[in-house]
Amino acid sequence: MPEPSALSLSGERFNALYHITSPAAEVEARARDICVEQTVEFPEALITSAAIRDQIIGRLESVEEIGPERFAARISYPIEAAGRELTQLLNVLFGNISIKPRVRLVRFDLPNTLSQVYKGPRFGQAGLRDLLGVHDRPLLCTAIKPMGLSPTELAELAYQLALGGIDLIKDDHGLTDQSFCPFDERIQRCAEAVARANAETDKRCLYLPNVSAPAGEIDARARLAKDAGAGGYLFCPGLCGLDAMRRLADDDSLGLPILSHPAFQGSYCLDADSGIAHAVLYGQLNRLGGADATIFPNWGGRFSYTKAECLDLVDGATRDMGGISPILPVPAGGMRLERVSEMVDFYGRDVILLIGGDLHAQGVDLVESCRRFERLARQSSAATGGMRSMK
């Protein structure tokens, strides 16, 4: 291997925290393997260069036992390895080691020089509340669905939902640009319907079409949506790429709030010993990717996240990340009106409550179901006083 002639990095590093499941005798070797795999990816014995060893290779900063055969290893990487690219930051944090079992990325911390590369959420918690003019209760969200309805039929639903007082009406994430429900027609009709309802209610309900689209078509759909009067975007970073969301968020000409949807991302979180922790996947990464709110399956719904995992997610969505704004958690996945009080008690006031099918299950009067949703959220919020109970 040639000796690098003039490698001179800043010395600034960022940190990743991994949980490693391993016998105690092997954990240091496992951690050092991550240091090499995520940077030089080269037999360490063959790296003769002191500059590469000292400056490039991940550095094992600490290893702490946190349970039986379970360790927390903090590894630092040079900020230059991640450069100015979110794709490459992902790569350094978890590229190759995604293929290795029993290593889990549980958090990361960027120095300001690196976090400043990213604009983060354009609105975040505070900005989204300001936009809606709602500060004293959880925000209310629902989806127009099911797939199979025409744009006109979905628009009629959107009208009723907006009339009933929903704050954020998103497309179902399965609605894209199908022949039976073309994107263009759907967003025109739904945006118009929500505007009509807003004129009646004097509220600011936002319609968020799904702009998850083929590479190269996302901008055009977002522009079409904004021009039609959409108030935000639904986006699936798992389907389109996290950096595609970052690009959408960064575009000043398209600047609307983004709701991130977890489709195709679940596999990263399923095994508690491997993959990526909820705080990172749905929290920190969504923030770097410019989402203003993060949809995830709440505990006790159709999916299987635990209370602890949901709180971990909220931590990742809200903890200090330099200049990167905190975002709103959106617990979802088969939530019901009867659980509103419990959810507000659990998450506090700074949450978006997303209820879909259950609004329809309450009876024929969809508008009245929405009003009941709003009353329940307001009452629960008053009762908890806006404090999240960490239980």
Place this chain on the structure above:
Amino acid sequence: MPEPSALSLSGERFNALYHITSPAAEVEARARDICVEQTVEFPEALITSAAIRDQIIGRLESVEEIGPERFAARISYPIEAAGRELTQLLNVLFGNISIKPRVRLVRFDLPNTLSQVYKGPRFGQAGLRDLLGVHDRPLLCTAIKPMGLSPTELAELAYQLALGGIDLIKDDHGLTDQSFCPFDERIQRCAEAVARANAETDKRCLYLPNVSAPAGEIDARARLAKDAGAGGYLFCPGLCGLDAMRRLADDDSLGLPILSHPAFQGSYCLDADSGIAHAVLYGQLNRLGGADATIFPNWGGRFSYTKAECLDLVDGATRDMGGISPILPVPAGGMRLERVSEMVDFYGRDVILLIGGDLHAQGVDLVESCRRFERLARQSSAATGGMRSMK
């Protein structure tokens, strides 16, 4: 829910095969849950429309017991649900259920009307061999690394590797556009170095720079690379999005072979009961995404895939998929020259052998290491006669 006024689909459907781990008494409910979750995502009892029930919702075609508490469920979806978008095809196949444990997507089959939407690999197995003019032995691949070397130093490595007879020289996937190794300078120097070696050897070694890049910058880097004389592209769909690769592959003005790298994708495969099977993730999806070859960690290397998983992957990379060409498997991850014969015996002649660090471990003469690599591949290939032994 409104009754859809005029839903009239073609009736053509595509199939997904899921493995479900479940007590026998629950498997049908689990499978029907997938049918709903992946389409209407709405309480089934509330769907009064016969049109949506019959045409939109996933249809459980068969359930077969394949082991203790393990079942194979075949589910069909209307082709219109996936539309003409790879992002949405991913969503229907495995969007929301990625979040559910004990469901694994193990294969899918598209009717011609749907597979024709995708161009697939531009070169595939046959096209890549034609381009290189090598038909009688496995193709030889290596990477220039480690991170930390300058463009000049990497170019010197590339020159020697090309001189030694390597067919495909790729950037290490950790090389993007870092300050210590800018993309522009690297690709200019490396492409020039490989061209210089080709002039000496009269061979057609290809240099494949890593064009995994932020959204919106991939095209520009690929164009820069092609203009500089690069012979192909390395791309990480896990970092940039599978559809971003599809777009790169589809662009006639950028038409060079694509080597797909598995960074950030491993979590989908780790748990044998959940996620996505190797055949689908590294095989079928890479083909729809336009890759011409698929890098994966070979059994017995630094990673932990089994022989059976590797063969499953090869099956997904090569099985009939309508007009979508078969692609070359690229077993990698700490492979050594001493394993060449074993790999050729296992994979047959239609394989790309990727050896990185071990070429450097053989001694100071890198050119001679490469020549030994070529001899070993040729001898092993002659011995097996090009037939893959399925063991």
